[in-house]
Amino acid sequence: MYDEATGEEKAMFDPPTFMKTMAEKGWIGAKSGQGFYVKKDGVIYEINPETMEYEPRKKLKAPSIERSKPIKSKKDKLQTVVFAEDAAGELLWSIIKLFLFIRQRRPKRSQMICSL
Numbered sequence: 001m002y003d004e005a006t007g008e009e010k011a012m013f014d015p016p017t018f019m020k021t022m023a024e025k026g027w028i029g030a031k032s033g034q035g036f037y038v039k040k041d042g043v044i045y046e047i048n049p050e051t052m053e054y055e056p057r058k059k060l061k062a063p064s065i066e067r068s069k070p071i072k073s074k075k076d077k078l079q080t081v082v083f084a085e086d087a088a089g090e091l092l093w094s095i096i097k098l099f100l101f102i103r104q105r106r107p108k109r110s111q112m113i114c115s116l
Contacts, residue, residue, distance in 0.1 A: 004105060005101075005105075009101060012097070012098060012101065016049065018047070018049035018050075018052065021052060022035065022036075022047070022052075027047075034054075035047075037057065038054050040054075043056070044057050045057060046058070060087060060088060060091075061087075062081075062084065062086040062087045062088035062089070063084065063086050064080055064081045064084030064086050064088050064089055065081060065088050067080055067084075068080040068081050082096070
């Protein structure tokens with residue numbers, strides 16, 4: 001997929017600098033002892049991409065998530081967050097854009113992803 005992409009599409013696959021630094025340091029997940037998270041004395045810490053230091057884990061707080069909590073319908077709940085102009089909406093749109101790109105380039109592969 002990366003080799004087929006050009007321009008903006010290719011940039012979607014380029015990991016942020018902090019992720020490249022994590023890979024260089026071998027911080028690739030639980031089996032290596034740490035990654036985006038590390039557990040110390042039963043407490044889970046998350047990496048701060050700005051400082052590359054571990055800090056107490058924080059939940060994503062976004063107004064759209066709070067607005068979606070009382071909604072019963074999963075469809076309406078998802079729409080509330082996806083179309084929001086906040087951190088949660090931006091995160092979901094970045095994931096959706098990646099899936100749409102994959103679906104356009106590799107329809108069979110996208111079916112496999114959707115079945116997960």
